[in-house]
Amino acid sequence: MLEQKRPAQAKIGKLERLKTLLARDPGTLACPDCGAALLLARESSALRCARGHCYDLARKGYANLLGRGGGARGVYGPALFASRRAVFGFGFYEEAARRLAALAGELLRPGEAARRGGAARPFRALDAGCGEGYYAFALSRDASLSACRFYGLDLSKDAVAAAAGYAADIAWIVGDLARPPFRDGAFDLVLNVLSPAGYAAFRRILAPDGVLIKVLPGRDYLQELRALCGYQDRERGGGGEAAAHCERHMRVTERARIRYVCAPQAEQKKALPAMTPLTAGKHIDPAALETLRRITIDLEIIAGRPL
Numbered sequence: 001m002l003e004q005k006r007p008a009q010a011k012i013g014k015l016e017r018l019k020t021l022l023a024r025d026p027g028t029l030a031c032p033d034c035g036a037a038l039l040l041a042r043e044s045s046a047l048r049c050a051r052g053h054c055y056d057l058a059r060k061g062y063a064n065l066l067g068r069g070g071g072a073r074g075v076y077g078p079a080l081f082a083s084r085r086a087v088f089g090f091g092f093y094e095e096a097a098r099r100l101a102a103l104a105g106e107l108l109r110p111g112e113a114a115r116r117g118g119a120a121r122p123f124r125a126l127d128a129g130c131g132e133g134y135y136a137f138a139l140s141r142d143a144s145l146s147a148c149r150f151y152g153l154d155l156s157k158d159a160v161a162a163a164a165g166y167a168a169d170i171a172w173i174v175g176d177l178a179r180p181p182f183r184d185g186a187f188d189l190v191l192n193v194l195s196p197a198g199y200a201a202f203r204r205i206l207a208p209d210g211v212l213i214k215v216l217p218g219r220d221y222l223q224e225l226r227a228l229c230g231y232q233d234r235e236r237g238g239g240g241e242a243a244a245h246c247e248r249h250m251r252v253t254e255r256a257r258i259r260y261v262c263a264p265q266a267e268q269k270k271a272l273p274a275m276t277p278l279t280a281g282k283h284i285d286p287a288a289l290e291t292l293r294r295i296t297i298d299l300e301i302i303a304g305r306p307l
């Protein structure tokens with residue numbers, strides 16, 4: 001009996017938490033249909049705008065502002081997010097998350113007084129293309145960002161449903177980062193990790209002195225997995241073109257590289273191929289996967305203001 005009740009109670013808890021988060025931050029969400037403020041309807045679990053557009057909140061603790069099941073899956077299906085969740089659980093990305101949190105804290109600090117404008121206003125941070133939510137979760141746990149209210153946005157309902165499983169005060173939203181369902185200037189920080197960027201949209205939703213942290217795969221990112229897939233050296237990730245594209249769309253104020261190597265255990269290796277779209281359509285020989293001794297995390301960080 002108790003066993004059956006538990007999941008339902010957990011879901012109700014998540015929905016109530018989401019409602020509390022949205023109610024404390026009225027006017028941050030904007031209707032994806034008409035752009036008007038999207039507010040929590042009294043005594044209900046729905047968001048409504050003045051023009052009558054209405055979006056139900058999911059019992060699992062997220063708001064789907066795309067409707068009809070969320071965005072297209074393509075390579076980003078439930079298996080990829082489950083695998084990412086497992087790999088994040090191994091701790092391979094802890095160092096990256098710690099460094100990103102430290103950078104975010106540093107970038108937010110100088111403008112703190114000006115941003116607050118005398119009245120104590122909390123910072124808002126958005127993880128745009130949050131996937132299963134690891135970075136938003138990790139940053140929300142960092143002491144230097146305790147004054148931040150966190151939002152996570154992803155096109156994939158599978159991803160956002162998984163993200164809502166993290167026990168954290170984060171408002172999880174299914175939506176398109178090219179048309180983010182937020183009011184102008186809502187955020188002090190937009191984080192965009194290994195996901196497509198919408199520079200014009202990010203500029204619109206950032207406060208005048210808000211900052212974008214864009215994370216790209218570095219040249220050596222998962223190079224051992226790439227090699228197993230048969231990618232040639234010249235097909236390596238990161239570096240040149242992706243970073244140059246970023247620079248054309250941002251006034252860059254900070255650059256950093258996070259590069260380190262992890263040693264996966266035998267069981268952990270099995271989760272690696274499915275965690276990345278790099279392996280989509282590629283065959284990896286299981287015996288070759290077993291021989292993997294190390295895996296390189298190499299991320300390029302570009303921070304600044306979208307142009």
Ligand SMILES: C[S@@+](CC[C@H](N)C(=O)[O-])C[C@H]1O[C@@H](n2cnc3c(N)ncnc32)[C@H](O)[C@@H]1O
Nearest residue numbers: 076129130131154155156159176177193194195
């Ligand atoms: C490689 S995953 C990275 C996810 C997460 N940032 C991480 O590092 O685990 C790329 C993510 O971008 C999301 N995405 C792709 N296009 C998007 C869009 N137009 N709006 C919002 N999310 C999008 C995908 O659904 C996927 O979750």
